[in-house]
Amino acid sequence: MSDLFAFNGAEGAGWSQPLPSLGVDESWSTVPEPLRRASPPGWPRASEPELVRHYTWLSRRNFGIDTGFYPLGSCTMKHNPRLNERIVQLPGIDRIHPLQPEHQIQGLLAIFFEMQEMLAICSGMDEVTLQPVAGAQGEFTAMRCIQEYHRSIGQDHRDKVIVPDSAHGTNPASAAMCGYDIIEIPSAADGRIDLAALKEAVGDDTAAMMITNPSTLGVFEPDISRAAEMVHTAGGQMYYDGANFNAILGKTDPGRMGFDAVHYNLHKTFSQPHGGGGPGSGPIGVKSHLAAFLPSPIANRRERVEDDPIGVGDGYWYVWKEVGESSIGKVQQWHGNSAAVVRAWAFYRRYGRELERMSEHAVLNANYLRHRIMNPDSDTAARMHAMPLDGAPAEVVKHEFTLSMSALKDAVGVTGRDVAKRLLDYGVMAPTLYFPMIVPECLMIEPTETESKEVMDRFAADFHTILGEDPEIVTTAPHSTDVRRVDEVWAARNLVLRHPGPE
Amino acid sequence: MDQLPNLGREQEMLTEMGMSSLDELFSDIPEDIRRDTPLPLRGPQSEEEIWADAQRLLGANVSLDDRPSFLAAGLARNFVPTMVGMLATRGEFLTSYTPYQPEVSQGMLQAMWEFQTMVSELVGLPVANVSMYDASTAAAEAITCAVRVHRRKSSQNNVVYVSMFVPPQRLEVIRNYTQGSGLEIRILEHLEDGHIDMDSAAEAAGCCAVYVEQPSAFGILDPGLMNLKEIIGEETALIVGVDVVSLGIVAPPGEWGADIVVGEGQPFGIGPTAGGPIYGIFACGERYTRQMPGRIVGLTSDVDGKRAFTLTLSTREQHIRRHRATSNICSNETLIALMGAMHMALLGPRGIERLALRVASATEATKRMVTSIDGIELVDPQAYNFREFAVKLPGQASDALAYLDTNGVLGGFDLGVWWDGMSNCLLIGADERTSESDIEALAAGLSSWLEEADS
Known part of the structure; x- marks a missing residue:
């Protein structure tokens, strides 16, 4: 664990400021006396090498498009060109x-x-x-x-x-x-x-x-x-x-x-x-x-x-x-x-x-992924507790689609949230959850045009696997992430909204 | 087209779906509203061509680093440590989104919790959110937040007072954000010397909120503001807009009665960036927490009891509360706030003090040199200034700026653009990068402009 406020190194180690180049003293006289700050903010005392390591450590505990598939419906999480x-x-x-x-x-x-x-x-x-x-x-x-x-x-x-x-x-x-x-x-x-x-x-x-x-x-x-x-x-x-x-x-x-x-x-x-x-x-x-x-x-x-x-x-x-x-x-x-x-x-x-090609591929991908998910082969289908249901009965969708997990919930008690959390174990971001509210146990999936057929094939296969897994494993997921299921209720009741500060 | 991994495989995918053409995928669009001609736009470009065009176009701009510059007016010509940009653009940070799944977003959540802590320490209030769009929307939403808390008990429950020295664009933003709730915005007067008028302040007692800035748009540090909370009373929120760098040496508003503190976070983390993306800070007392706008990160634990972070109090927000939400804000400026956090962490308690002193002394040095020129006077001769100060010229500020411009100096901001009757006033801003030679170039330019005007 890396804690920013545990860094307590040399005074002002962090900032390489050039020497004063002005012909005036850097003094507090520019602040009217009652307005002068009595003690500095309780910020860490950290050097650049310590901070580079801290933020690199944090970055490795964060999931982005660069990390893997990010089918967060409505958010259009497409690749960000580095140029x-x-x-x-x-x-x-x-x-x-x-x-x-x-x-x-x-x-x-x-x-x-x-x-x-x-x-x-x-x-x-x-x-x-x-x-x-x-x-x-x-x-x-x-x-x-x-x-x-x-x-x-x-x-x-x-x-x-x-x-x-x-x-x-x-x-x-x-x-x-x-x-x-x-x-x-x-x-x-x-x-x-x-x-x-x-x-x-x-x-x-x-x-x-x-x-x-x-x-x-x-x-x-x-x-x-x-x-x-x-x-x-x-x-x-x-x-x-x-x-x-x-x-x-x-x-x-x-x-x-x-x-x-x-x-x-x-x-x-x-x-x-x-x-x-x-x-x-x-x-x-x-x-x-x-x-x-x-x-x-x-x-x-x-x-x-x-x-x-x-x-x-x-x-x-x-x-x-x-x-x-x-x-x-x-x-x-x-x-x-x-x-x-x-x-x-x-x-x-x-x-x-x-730009039209971009939209064509966004729509192609969404329809392809929907097709793959909704049409498992018979062996795969036989291993699943329940099929997902279409959020909307449409021949074709546009850039995203919704699935209802209510049949799965009825069959084995696994909710949309459980499936979303279990997907994290498979190295992908969860789809948008429980939106729109008119679809029960909703997952909203948007692959965007920048995902390959292979990524979507893999996602569909993992999705099918999850729908056939031991419900105990799915309802307690995720298992392989940095932290496991997080207690959001405790957070809202206790409101610990800042670090207590440096020791 | 190098962005499309399935280019050339369309048919294979369509066949698998039992379709024969891409057109079938769009057959649900009624014919009478289909576009049947290509978009009348230019052709696609390669990465190399775009880079060349970007260099050519943006190269035609004059950067603040190209010449002595005294243009601040609410933004800072700062120096951002190299580490900040390099780390914030790590793909795991850069390409993530709102951490709806805390189990795979602990990095950003912890960084934001640390950001909240550093903002809280800086301004002297216990609670901070993870950013607003900019200082102006932060000020506007601070007002609507305060009104929600105080409306029932305040004696002037439809009224908010805003300092007359708030830049007019910010006031426009405030008016846009508050007109829907039927508030009356009254102007809090300041005296001739730039300090707050205590009689006007007394009239504000019992309204929902008072918004002032320390320093003001003219860079004035006014110790009188420290008495404001006592005058307006417990049931009136004191909202203070700050220059975040000044708080290295200026007493945090939370220690002199502020209930909500807002400000432009930009000096920490990112260049002026032509005005965005930048970020607003928003901090408040606990009384306002449940009415505040924006995302907040809280500490908690996972099912194994391991320390964890999560977004919290989302029941205030639009995706849950819809039209009863405390704000419509969804996408915010988290990535820029992350850059701010890195910059603040690198400065540390000693660094922020030294940075603030450097800016203050650069302001002082510029002020001395400019006011030593015959014919140029301070608008507020008695005032203490941070970063900015206003001077009266014997001619039009726009003329002076044009003259300075031809001499390679960006001389400041023409206050006539903001306020009628101030077209002979120039707002001059200094910063940590202001050098003696910059100040000399400004003073020399102003002197020769005056000489040429005389002759």
């Missing part, structure tokens, strides 16, 4: 201040502009801002734009937002943060939108409907245009949760489906790494009637004229465009997660117009 990490180390992004004048950041503005254009094209939207820094913040930003749009046309009374019961939790949470009331509508028996329930829910108080398509079940909503029409007829706006965008690039887009606003998860579809839970990047795109409400600024360009400096050499001069008085104002203080945008740009450049 992108090299690019963001360049001083032209790492050592840039967002308030530098335009002529000092022409390259950054050019990349922003290219990304705005590309995202607008891929989604069928008119204007894009890259400012929101996560999917949830994108949702919040777009719902604020819709709110101000309604206020601008005298529709302030529209205070309800409709979400399906299969929606990501961020949808209702983001709308509620804007001050909206949430109407949750049940899904139909096949997991798709229940148009009758939607008809009941829409009305003169409808501000918007928030929905993802393909749905969280991984199924394309064939009635999406009808739903959009119903919401629009009632005077509401359609919001597209782009969490599942990886499934449809080049095949269709939210604009065609009738949406007014959309967020993109650059950390999913465009591979920005988000170790441990972030950073993300959640740009939004909107139709022209919402563009006047976006946060400022947005990258823009004009033809280079004679006196302009050379810029990036493409014949354009890049500028920040202020949205104007009706803008909702900022949602992050600067221009968003710029380095995430740069990584996503590098990812996009690999595919260009072939």
Whole structure:
């Protein structure tokens, strides 16, 4: 065990600071006396060699895409190309201040502009801002734009937002943060939108409907245009949760489906790494009637004229465009997660117009893995206690699919959670567990396009093995991980949220 | 296309599924909404081509390291120890996600628990989360958190006071995040000298929360803030925004009454990065724990009694509580917070003090040299400053900055962009990398700008 606070070495061993080069004493006189700190923070005293070993030890106790298959549904855990990490180390992004004048950041503005254009094209939207820094913040930003749009046309009374019961939790949470009331509508028996329930829910108080398509079940909503029409007829706006965008690039887009606003998860579809839970990047795109409400600024360009400096050499001069008085104002203080945008740009450049191939392979892989899991050979099937059940009865799925473990639970008492934990013993990450809530004992599986057929064959085989294993082994799994099943209840009751500090 | 391991094996896989073409996989998309033409985008590039384009485009930017720079305005031109980037980009950290499965995520969980501890020690409050998006969203969500705790008992239960010296972009973020709960944001006044107006503070007594910054947007350290909690009372949350580096020498707000402390974590761990990804810190007293936004790691044990870590209090969060969640935050800035943790650990208690002293003395040295120029005056001559200070110029700050720029100096920030009536004021920021020659270049540039303006 390595404990950061056990390091108690030489004073200031850790920081190699250059000698003072300024002609003033480094003294405490710059702090008014009552405000001076009495004792330093209880941080470790550690040297670089000790810390390198500590963090290397920690890293080896952590599972990432680089470690193995990471089929975490809804999170699109695809490979993170290493070139992108090299690019963001360049001083032209790492050592840039967002308030530098335009002529000092022409390259950054050019990349922003290219990304705005590309995202607008891929989604069928008119204007894009890259400012929101996560999917949830994108949702919040777009719902604020819709709110101000309604206020601008005298529709302030529209205070309800409709979400399906299969929606990501961020949808209702983001709308509620804007001050909206949430109407949750049940899904139909096949997991798709229940148009009758939607008809009941829409009305003169409808501000918007928030929905993802393909749905969280991984199924394309064939009635999406009808739903959009119903919401629009009632005077509401359609919001597209782009969490599942990886499934449809080049095949269709939210604009065609009738949406007014959309967020993109650059950390999913465009591979920005988000170790441990972030950073993300959640740009939004909107139709022209919402563009006047976006946060400022947005990258823009004009033809280079004679006196302009050379810029990036493409014949354009890049500028920040202020949205104007009706803008909702900022949602992050600067221009968003710029380095995430740069990584996503590098990812996009690999595919260009072939982004469609990416979606094809994401969908191919999901269907292939689903097929392998649902069609064991007869010997394998005979060894299993129960077959998984399809979360949604669809011919084809898109980029992900759901399985219900309820038959297994009924047969031998092994839950979805048990199967998820047992998968860890087989060297893979568990799928998303118990979401969407409408599927009992749900496992949500998303292989992404960057997994090989062999990895998926192996996963299906291991999955089948687990479903035939001694229930005692599965319900007490995992067995071979750094720690075994963790007592989450104790953690929540006792709330030990920090180290007691150095001895 | 080198990212697709199954390229060329599509048919084999389709055949196994009883299908004949990739189109069948998309047959569920109604024809009237299908795209039937290729995306009108450029062609694919090789890794080598992308690298060349990235170098060309980003090479057209002027980096803060290319010239003397005095632009801070809430971010730091820091030096990040090499170890940080190298370790944080280890694949096991870099390519993980939210540790929903603690059994295979102990490394990140422990690192975040250690991060929480170091933030807690730094600001003097017992609880810290694993990061917010940035200082501004941290401030905004601190306010909504405080309102949830105090709304019932406060006498001005719809009101929050925010210091007039909060940068306007941050105030915009705060307004966006608070408008939904129908709060009224009132402005807490400061005196001419930059210090807090105690009369205005007295009016804030009994509201839900007061948000101030120490140092202020002008870099002012105001000892008067230490009396604020007593004035506003127990049922009003005192929220303090900090410069994290300053806390190496400035008393932690938790020791002078702050209930919640937020701030920009960026000086620890990552360069200014054109504004993101960076991370906000969020720490609070125990009274706020169950209402706080964001992820939190707790200590526990596994079934064998072995020490273990896990995400905890997730019943506050959107994936469980949906529209009743304390926040919509899901993806956060953990990877950057990890970099911050590594940087803090390397600094240690002595290193953070020396770093803060270095920044403070660089600020002082710059201030002295700049104000020795005839015609340039401090906006707040009596104030103590950390990292930043504001000066009044005899002309427009934008003109001065343009002149300095042509002389190869990034001279600071034009305060007229933030506040009407301050277009003759320049915000100058110093840091641990500010050298004597940088300051001389700034002073020489300002002097010759003044001379040219005179002649």
